[in-house]
Amino acid sequence: MKAAMSETGRTPATGMTSAGEFVARDRSGPVASQCEPQKGFLEARIRKQLGEFVLEVDFQAAPGFTVLFGASGAGKTTLLDCVGGLLKPAEGCVRIGVRVLFDSSSRIDIPVAKRRVGYVFQSLALFPHLTVEQNVGYGLTQLSRGERSIRAASILRAFRIDHLASRSARDISGGESQRAALARTLVTNPAVLLLDEPLSALDAPTKSKIMDDLREWNRTHRIPILYVTHSRDEVFALGERVIVLDRGKILAQGTPHEVMTAPLQETVAQLAGFENIFDATVEAVHPELGCMTCRIGASSAVFIETPLVRTGVGSTLRVGIRAGDILLATSLPQGLSARNVIPGRVRSLEQRDVIVSCGVECGGTNWAKTGSWGVEMECHLTLAARDSLRLAPGREVWLVIKTHSCHVMQK
Amino acid sequence: MAIDWQALWLTLQLAVIVSAVLFVIGLPIAYWIAFSRSRWKFFVEAIVSLPIVLPPTVLGFYVLVALGPRSPVGRWWMALTGHTLAFTFSGLVIGSILYSLPFAVQPFAASFAAVERKLIWASTTLGASSIRTFFCVIVPLSAPGLITGAALSFAHTMGEFGVVLMVGGNIPGVTRTVSIDIYDRVQASDYAGANATALLLLAICFVLLVIVYATNRKAWAVKPVE
Numbered sequence: 001m002k003a004a005m006s007e008t009g010r011t012p013a014t015g016m017t018s019a020g021e022f023v024a025r026d027r028s029g030p031v032a033s034q035c036e037p038q039k040g041f042l043e044a045r046i047r048k049q050l051g052e053f054v055l056e057v058d059f060q061a062a063p064g065f066t067v068l069f070g071a072s073g074a075g076k077t078t079l080l081d082c083v084g085g086l087l088k089p090a091e092g093c094v095r096i097g098v099r100v101l102f103d104s105s106s107r108i109d110i111p112v113a114k115r116r117v118g119y120v121f122q123s124l125a126l127f128p129h130l131t132v133e134q135n136v137g138y139g140l141t142q143l144s145r146g147e148r149s150i151r152a153a154s155i156l157r158a159f160r161i162d163h164l165a166s167r168s169a170r171d172i173s174g175g176e177s178q179r180a181a182l183a184r185t186l187v188t189n190p191a192v193l194l195l196d197e198p199l200s201a202l203d204a205p206t207k208s209k210i211m212d213d214l215r216e217w218n219r220t221h222r223i224p225i226l227y228v229t230h231s232r233d234e235v236f237a238l239g240e241r242v243i244v245l246d247r248g249k250i251l252a253q254g255t256p257h258e259v260m261t262a263p264l265q266e267t268v269a270q271l272a273g274f275e276n277i278f279d280a281t282v283e284a285v286h287p288e289l290g291c292m293t294c295r296i297g298a299s300s301a302v303f304i305e306t307p308l309v310r311t312g313v314g315s316t317l318r319v320g321i322r323a324g325d326i327l328l329a330t331s332l333p334q335g336l337s338a339r340n341v342i343p344g345r346v347r348s349l350e351q352r353d354v355i356v357s358c359g360v361e362c363g364g365t366n367w368a369k370t371g372s373w374g375v376e377m378e379c380h381l382t383l384a385a386r387d388s389l390r391l392a393p394g395r396e397v398w399l400v401i402k403t404h405s406c407h408v409m410q411k
Numbered sequence: 412m413a414i415d416w417q418a419l420w421l422t423l424q425l426a427v428i429v430s431a432v433l434f435v436i437g438l439p440i441a442y443w444i445a446f447s448r449s450r451w452k453f454f455v456e457a458i459v460s461l462p463i464v465l466p467p468t469v470l471g472f473y474v475l476v477a478l479g480p481r482s483p484v485g486r487w488w489m490a491l492t493g494h495t496l497a498f499t500f501s502g503l504v505i506g507s508i509l510y511s512l513p514f515a516v517q518p519f520a521a522s523f524a525a526v527e528r529k530l531i532w533a534s535t536t537l538g539a540s541s542i543r544t545f546f547c548v549i550v551p552l553s554a555p556g557l558i559t560g561a562a563l564s565f566a567h568t569m570g571e572f573g574v575v576l577m578v579g580g581n582i583p584g585v586t587r588t589v590s591i592d593i594y595d596r597v598q599a600s601d602y603a604g605a606n607a608t609a610l611l612l613l614a615i616c617f618v619l620l621v622i623v624y625a626t627n628r629k630a631w632a633v634k635p636v637e
Binding site for chain 1: 538540547551552
């Protein structure tokens, strides 16, 4: 995960908040203008209603990975189905470069088989009655028998499953099935690749090996790849760009770093795993230091230092802090670079698997008198940390939070 | 008295022809029933299933009328061949096809509908036409259902009585089938002969059903990759 992050960490400098602009607003980034058809770009404007649910999206995907991120039910698969032609949008337009696949205004609806859209389903859908090689050769009927087996053999080698060629698709492992399904789709030279959580069932090492092979393939065949996931880690691991979907709408798009670490809207924050989201009031702005001081809530005594955004004293916004980004100390820590050291008292300790979720009530000196003034923060620590600190409800603690772990969002 | 081999041979011929024809016309009908989104699908399903509940004499009666010299079909056949369809082997085949239709179509349609939709979509997104998808994905994965349909229509035709009697009568070598032969023998108090023939028919039908249920055993069925 760390290695993958550093690889995708080549974020354009414009994405960072140097000028004090809201980060997520800077996210036009590498995308080209909306009007001219771009060679090899996937452009989609889709409206599709399924019962109560409405999908309404408008986006461009450049060659390379675009991650579609959202909770289940956000409309990710529906979107892929509309691009692939398995569902017909009520209105809109889908095109790859200048090639129009669907256009409701001119009644164009290219049949699925002629779209050249590669689609790997979550269930993979390998043909169980065929061998791996027959599966991979399935989409190559226009080629001669000899050429077909040459092409199949070369992609099987590229995905390291050439030794399985004559095995039945039923008798290979999960990871091998994923490779076979990818190879079967890629060998047809699709103009766009749709991946619906194809790797969700795999363990991390297998997954990252397959991703490496897929990236390698994509280096030579530059096509847009829409990769659906609801896993935060995957967004960072492979996204050059990420589109966040929620209830059928695009909430945000940009590089993973922009969208996932400094989200514009609270829903993104919840999706991105911010356990702590607070209303905050700006108390002081320090442009020369690149930070500002915010009061959590309207009247609490908890102040935190956050990165600078373009805003004024007295304005209200939201601050998101991940539970895993908070350190816990049992005595007042000294000599720290972290700017936020907040006193509090342990209210609850709950073990979840190998993580302890600790609820800490912060509210400065007023806590003992009023009890209700405080702000409760959730922080995560290991079992060992809990035991060595001998944490228990009522214990006095100090929370340590770096300035850049406090993510500022619009309200 | 010995078994009427001529009647048995005729019955086997009839059953082979009928189940072969039903296999061919049953596939597209079953495909339509399994995949069509037409609002009139229920109507077609009801028509196809009708022979299951209809008394064979009713079906036989209407087939007889339809094949007779007064109906358009009967007249057309008369003009073409010079003789009527009723009381001929061809007439028997037509009547039996109608009578056994649901026994082929229903298992076909059920097994087509049970093919995982994602496999069909995968085939389509890989550029395969509907026909290629049908023959390369749907049919191979429906093999147990196809065997069931073929075996049931064969066995059902072997044992039919009412329609055959109404449409074909009892002409030795032309329309006299095993079931009619049994009926005749009982009428003539030849219980030993009836028993021998009935036992043979019973054995054939039993073996066919054993084949049907054996091919549908879970352990042998072709399943999607887990």
